[in-house]
Amino acid sequence: MQGGVNPAVVAYLGISGVVLLLMMLLGLALRLAQAEWLSIPPDLFYEMLTAHGVGMVGIAGLAGAAIMWHFLRRHVSLSQGILVANLALFLTGVVMILAAIYVGGFGGGWTFLYPLPANSGGVWKPAAAAVYLGGLLVIGVGFLLFYLDAGRAIISEYGGLGSALGWPVLLDRSRARLPEPTIVASAMVTIVNTLGLVSGAAVLAMSLINLGLPGLAIDPLMAKNMTYFFGHVFINATIYITVIAVYEILPVYAGRPWKASKPFLWAWTASTILVLIAYPHHLLMDFVMPRWALIVGQVASYAAGLPVLVVTAYGALTLVHRSGIRWDVASSLLFLSMFGWAAGILPAIIDATITVNLVMHNTMWVPGHFHFYLLLGMAAMVYGFIYHLGHGQGRAAAESALDRLAFWLFALGGLGFVLVFLYSGKAGVPRRWAVHLPEWVGYDRLASLFALALVAAALVFTLRFLVRVPRLLAMR
Numbered sequence: 093m094q095g096g097v098n099p100a101v102v103a104y105l106g107i108s109g110v111v112l113l114l115m116m117l118l119g120l121a122l123r124l125a126q127a128e129w130l131s132i133p134p135d136l137f138y139e140m141l142t143a144h145g146v147g148m149v150g151i152a153g154l155a156g157a158a159i160m161w162h163f164l165r166r167h168v169s170l171s172q173g174i175l176v177a178n179l180a181l182f183l184t185g186v187v188m189i190l191a192a193i194y195v196g197g198f199g200g201g202w203t204f205l206y207p208l209p210a211n212s213g214g215v216w217k218p219a220a221a222a223v224y225l226g227g228l229l230v231i232g233v234g235f236l237l238f239y240l241d242a243g244r245a246i247i248s249e250y251g252g253l254g255s256a257l258g259w260p261v262l263l264d265r266s267r268a269r270l271p272e273p274t275i276v277a278s279a280m281v282t283i284v285n286t287l288g289l290v291s292g293a294a295v296l297a298m299s300l301i302n303l304g305l306p307g308l309a310i311d312p313l314m315a316k317n318m319t320y321f322f323g324h325v326f327i328n329a330t331i332y333i334t335v336i337a338v339y340e341i342l343p344v345y346a347g348r349p350w351k352a353s354k355p356f357l358w359a360w361t362a363s364t365i366l367v368l369i370a371y372p373h374h375l376l377m378d379f380v381m382p383r384w385a386l387i388v389g390q391v392a393s394y395a396a397g398l399p400v401l402v403v404t405a406y407g408a409l410t411l412v413h414r415s416g417i418r419w420d421v422a423s424s425l426l427f428l429s430m431f432g433w434a435a436g437i438l439p440a441i442i443d444a445t446i447t448v449n450l451v452m453h454n455t456m457w458v459p460g461h462f463h464f465y466l467l468l469g470m471a472a473m474v475y476g477f478i479y480h481l482g483h484g485q486g487r488a489a490a491e492s493a494l495d496r497l498a499f500w501l502f503a504l505g506g507l508g509f510v511l512v513f514l515y516s517g518k519a520g521v522p523r524r525w526a527v528h529l530p531e532w533v534g535y536d537r538l539a540s541l542f543a544l545a546l547v548a549a550a551l552v553f554t555l556r557f558l559v560r561v562p563r564l565l566a567m568r
């Protein structure tokens with residue numbers, strides 16, 4: 093086992109903390125605009141919405157990659173060069189995307205849905221769309237390299253991705269090696285993200301060709317399937333990758349090991365398959381989709397997250413129960429993430445029901461459900477991890493009242509923020525509208541106050557980490 097924190101991982105996390113904070117500020121500005129407390133012209137609103145969406149998804153992927161690399165390298169031999177190359181490609185792509193949005197005026201949404209990038213109605217030029225799509229492609233190539241390297245390293249140590257998922261153990265093979273939870277999660281994310289990234293890169297390349305040669309059209313339904321397969325898999329995988337922090341850090345606090353078991357292995361294998369086939373729930377309103385695919389999407393969505401969530405939440409509860417665990421901000425955030433993930437999945441399941449989706453999908457219910465498990469689940473895991481690294485690492489952490497206040501601002505602000513989204517959705521408030529009707533503005537104002545609490549908490553978490561960076565680097 094190797095100790096210390098790799099400087100590249102520290103760079104990943106410092107950048108993740110700062111970008112998360114900046115993207116939260118953008119999100120706050122969007123909510124303030126809907127609340128009529130800030131005047132933002134609609135074209136700028138859509139540029140900011142695009143930047144917020146793509147920025148959050150990208151940075152969640154980057155933070156997750158840092159968590160996986162940090163723990164996975166204790167078991168397998170990963171390439172430091174690829175880790176650095178991924179970061180360099182990520183930053184290059186970010187510069188391209190920011191230029192496309194803020195110089196070129198691109199505001200077609202983070203999902204770059206064909207043929208919208210090429211059909212701006214004169215709001216942005218095809219060149220701006222090309223730079224945006226090119227930036228995403230550069231970032232995607234970086235992540236693909238990262239996962240190919242992880243796959244290589246896991247296969248050379250465990251003999252195959254199936255072995256890393258524990259299939260020989262499930263098949264009762266003699267001398268089967270029980271993989272550690274980090275290995276199981278890393279293998280799953282490597283499989284699903286490699287497939288998702290290849291699909292995303294292919295549709296990006298086709299869209300780029302179409303921008304240059306408009307006569308070469310793409311089948312829009314195929315493009316939408318490929319885009320949402322990529323987007324769904326990539327953003328879902330951020331939870332399956334950040335949960336490694338829970339598997340690795342909670343046991344340090346509880347003083348008990350977290351070992352994989354047969355139900356644990358079955359759950360991860362089931363979620364590997366289900367996450368890949370659940371994506372049609374993004375196309376439930378597309379009446380041209382084959383009906384069987386929509387039914388598969390609905391059924392798979394009901395089941396996709398549950399197996400891993402159940403074994404993880406149950407594992408966390410049994411780990412903590414009567415363990416005498418010491419609660420500090422890191423352990424509290426990691427425990428909170430179990431709640432955020434479990435509770436956030438419920439409105440997601442409701443939205444994945446075909447008849448409900450036809451009414452709810454374009455309402456605030458949708459940002460309500462994904463902000464629930466991404467903020468209170470995924471982001472809580474990321475903050476738990478950076479707090480743990482920067483702040484005591486399971487040993488007696490000196491915490492101030494400000495740290496504890498930040499935790500409660502995050503937990504309560506986050507809960508209030510997502511509940512207002514969900515309630516607005518129930519009330520029929522549409523999503524992605526720059527200007528809201530007067531009767532919706534009350535919800536927007538309440539949500540803005542909760543968002544302010546979230547931003548304040550994120551500021552404390554990020555600054556706390558940044559001031560500890562020199563000490564972390566010196567620990568090596």
Ligand code: HEM
Pocket residue numbers: 115116117118119120122123141142144145146148149152201202203459463466467471522523524525543546547
């Ligand atoms: C303080 C925290 C945050 C605030 C204030 C915030 C605010 C918002 C707002 C106002 C919208 C537009 C809602 C609409 O009218 O459709 C939005 C959309 C979105 N947010 Fe957030 N958000 C926050 C955190 C996050 C996090 C942590 C993530 C993911 C890691 C995230 C990902 C997204 C995505 C993917 C969209 C959809 C963009 C689109 O519709 O194209 N947000 N957010």
